Amino acid sequence: MGTARELHFGRAAESLSVSQQALSKRIARLESALGTPLFDRGGGQGVRLTDAGRRFLEPARRTLAAADRAVAAVRDGHRPLRVDVWGHLYAPMRTLAPVAAAAGEPALEPGHGRDLPSVAAALLHGDVDAAFGRVHPPLPAGLTHRLVRLEPVDAVLGADHPLAAEPELRPEQLRGSVLWTPGALDRLDFLHRFARRFGVAEHAESPNLGPEHFLSGLHGDPRRFTLMPADVPLPRTPGIRSVPLVRPTPLYAWSLLWRAADPHPGLPALLAGLAEEAGRSRWLEYDPARDWLPEPEPVPDPA
Incomplete structure (x- = not known):
């Protein structure tokens, strides 16, 4: 993939931390296995993809990306669940920590963002796995959340x-x-x-x-x-x-927020623990005749 991106064997070898000779041998073995050349190396025009190389490139990228996700899924099951807790003046960890501890592994690794936009960006970039705080619209595409308290x-x-x-x-x-x-x-x-x-x-x-x-x-x-x-x-x-x-x-509405795609394997256990505690401690009770929530705010069904 590096050679297809760089279209230069020397730069591609450097980006992959291998020698140019070693990279050339790997490509030659792949072309031999496929029975067709992937690169046109002649004509004084530098390195170019052949028609077969262009057809091969995108499926190969998808295959490598799938392999990376499979490896990450195995590794993520053993690393802490990185949860950002913003609005720290309101001490969100007093709600989250006992539930996370009861949920067991993986351990929770807290962070402290500045506000919802910065935390949403960290989620989308993969710097954190979930976030806990007060969510208000609009939310960036690719994020979802659940009201928990x-x-x-x-x-x-x-x-x-x-x-x-x-x-x-x-x-x-x-x-x-x-x-x-x-x-x-x-x-x-x-x-x-x-x-x-x-x-x-x-x-x-x-x-x-x-x-x-x-x-x-x-x-x-x-x-x-x-x-x-x-x-x-x-x-x-x-x-x-x-x-x-x-x-x-x-009423101050606490939510858990996460990426809709590729959630951390530990997230379902944390969500289940929060739902269980919400039922036991009546965290989601709301009476519009008695309580006030800023609009627009997700409101649970009183029934």
Whole structure:
């Protein structure tokens, strides 16, 4: 294949890390076995494919690609399942790790992407096998996902916020507050949609340097608040509290995302484990009269 691509025996031999003489002998043996020449080597025009060589090239490429996939399938069964967990401020590994451990081999190898576009690119390039986080459209062609958890979201406020003493809050009560975000609001789909839906007109941004640093910034303005999934353990940052949101309760949708073609052999076990835990822990309960999901969002059948 290298000679057909380069149309130069010397460059092809160099790309294959063999001598030009060794490459010529291999091609001569192949031509002898086929009973016809594949390359025209004469005429001062360099190396050219013959008619037989052109007919042989594409089926040969497909055969080699199939062989490579077969080898990869065997090897992939023994290497870790590479799963990217983005949105790490919301601690997705607290959901994923116990399920992955229960699923057994292969081991899970986590990564930390920046956002959905960068993670989708890593999936398409084969740098990771799957990704876990909040998926929102549009998704690139070739990727698929499954919703695995809908998690209630709380408001997190500083102790000096005017609403900090409330036992629970309706989202609309936060209209006069300032949404504190770990990055630019237009790159944070869930927070952006929440602010637009419930009329939160002001926001302030912080770099995402981890939960402790981020939440300490709530003290910069007594009107600041942020949103965190209810099960996320808050760091021991003095003077902050988490208040449940009700009527409606915002839900953060966690999904597993992967390439539709050639999935890792360990993926079905992980998906089965997530489905089992979702049934046991009622992760996919949704009541449109009680809960809020940003649109368009995949919603499970309440039945």
